[in-house]
Amino acid sequence: MEEIELYLDDAKDTMEKALKHLNIELAKIRAGKASTNMLDGIQVEYYGVPSPLNNVASVTTPDARTIAIKPFEKKIIGEIEKAIRNSNLGLSPTNDGEIIRLNIPPLTEERRRDLVKKVKQEIETAKVNVRNIRKDTNDGIRKLTKEGVSEDDVKKGEERVQKLTDNFIARIDEIFDAKEKDIMAV
Incomplete structure (x- = not known):
């Protein structure tokens, strides 16, 4: 037994x-609310090595409809933006040179x-x-x-x-x- x-x-x-x-x-799977988990699985080219987004940037949700991504190094902001655009999330990043913002549209x-x-x-x-x-x-x-x-x-x-x-x-x-x-x- x-x-x-x-x-x-x-x-x-x-x-x-x-x-x-x-x-x-x-x-x-997003439910219309911003969640940092939505970006899990996104890989960013960092010195030629694919790295998880949360290893190269701080990812936060300042409000229910926005995700803010602040790279640890400003020079990779373009790579982060490219990785988000190439993901199948259907989100359009806006970049002010320091922070990338993703607005989550209502479903x-x-x-x-x-x-x-x-x-x-x-x-x-x-x-x-x-x-x-x-x-x-x-x-x-x-x-x-x-x-x-x-x-x-x-x-x-x-x-x-x-x-x-x-x-x-x-x-x-x-x-x-x-x-x-x-x-x-x-």
Whole structure:
């Protein structure tokens, strides 16, 4: 039975990581409010090396509709601006020579629906990941019968894996509901 516990603990940890990854991906999907997370993943050429934006500049949100980017070195302001324009965020940076400002426009109804579709894709990916973890865990638990674990214990283990999976799927659905409300709120 101890082996089954190890599989369950591992499954829970891996499912938690899948949930964390989902939250990171959803943070990148903007809901009409300025967020520094929107710029995660943007790489800036810094002395010939692609570097994350937050490593070469200070990124802040002075208000709900603006992101301010202040480079640590003024000479890379053009590179930052270029990286933002080349990203698929659809934002137009304004540059005063010291700070780049991004104005976040309010979302149209159509754009909100598109974002909800994007969120649904991320949600579905997370659910598939959790179900794959369930499958791998159940496969591992079933193999324990060859090592002398009783079939009753294996069945109980599989039931516990299913309960764990149901719990995580419910949490993912809650995350979706919250994100959808956030996006659709005008």
